Amino acid sequence: MTIASRTHLVLIPSFNTGPILADTVRAARAAWNPVWVVVDGSTDGFDRALEAMAAADPGLRLLRLPRNGGKGAALLHGMEAALAAGFTHALAMDADGQHPANEIPAMMAASAAAPRALVLGVPVFGPEAPAIRVRGRRVSNFWANLETLWAGIGDSLFGFRVYPLAPLVAEMRRTRWMRRYDFDAEAAVRLSWRGLPMINRPVPVRYLAREEGGVTHFRYGRDNLLLTGMHLRLLSGFLLRLPLLAMRRLARSRPAAMTDS
Template sequence: MAQQNFLTALPVYNEVRHIGDVLQKVTRFSTNILVVDDGSTDGTAEVLQTFPNVRVIRHPENRGYGAALRTAFSYAIDQGYEVLVTIDCDGQHEPHRIPEFVAACTPEVDVVSGSRYLKRFPGDSEPPPDRRRINEVITAELNRRLGLHLTDAFCGFKAYRTEALRKLDLTENGYAMPIEFWVQAVKHGLRIIEIPVPLIYLEEERAFGGALDQAETRLAVYRAVLERSLQRAGLADFSKTSLI
């Protein structure tokens, strides 16, 4: 099979500690790289200037994780890439797995989603208990409401066929955007597979910001986004298995 024309995109906000190391690794496995700098104020922009072959789109102010992903989606579509790979820049994803995601994103697959819970890898981390619990709850609700069989609703390591991305109508700006994505994916009949990735949590504090740092508030927000997304998509009572 011919090599697919793909872009690797990294949504970034205040990642000065990681961006240089992560990009050095990504450049070994991807020729075309986009960083969406979502209004960083910590020196991330200065580090990005040392990577002249990396395309950077900067949001003048912080808009949110979902907004950064939507910018990456639009760029990949506009530039005519066949496949878009997204990878987070916090050290939790291993860039050497990018070719595996691209290879799995065949013409018969629209979305390849990483899962930290499909299998155990040597050296896997133990996730923060509240994050694991919320992931389990929301993943189960998505599966029940949409007829999916996901094991990890929130992994940011993915590959998408850009023709599939053209179909989506995404509006969520924040960390709940992946929930809206799954609703839209089912609405448009996208073909989804999961592949396993290691579970890596670094020994540093990570915050969602504001009220979302409270686990119960975050869960309530995610559920509200799910209900809103189902209503917008006309899928409030929908049930269909879309995982292939």
């Protein structure tokens, strides 16, 4: 049986994920303790199976929001509750079965070894991954790296990450943004601006077909407009921070330059 961590938990936001939600939660619980699920105003009824699971499993906690507020809003709700309970870090994991639960221990170990760092999963796509999604994320990755002067964000959109809770919650409380699909990219950029180190770990990702229970709430036009607006906002913040970011980049490159000489 997995020993319960007092510092690191798995946090799974879910909105109308369907029957695969229970499978995702079981896999996460087999890999880690504790696991919290934030039901973000779901109406499909599949979250009810988690009530019986949570009643019989002290390592599983279910949080509910009355209305759908978006991924970032659900994670913020869970992270604030985690901070109040004494946790310091949370691994965010999608409920739709794309993220591999067997990678949770390695991600948590990387975080425990470097607690100030943001541990980023970098997706390794299979042949089933939609080409439009694989190519499209390159645009967001370019802008996120520009906005941080290439501080080490391996992938700006992949949501399988271990976050230090205190700095992320502080950033989210300062803004009304970062509540929906813009959460993943903006969280990485803003934590980089705070000076948090980035640790990148390759992680296989699986896109499930509809007949396998796959579900997506991604809307190409709507969500790309949201990302575009987010990067326009971040660019203004980038320009204000440019001198500081440039000094940090110079400091990162200086040891390498000395070694080469």
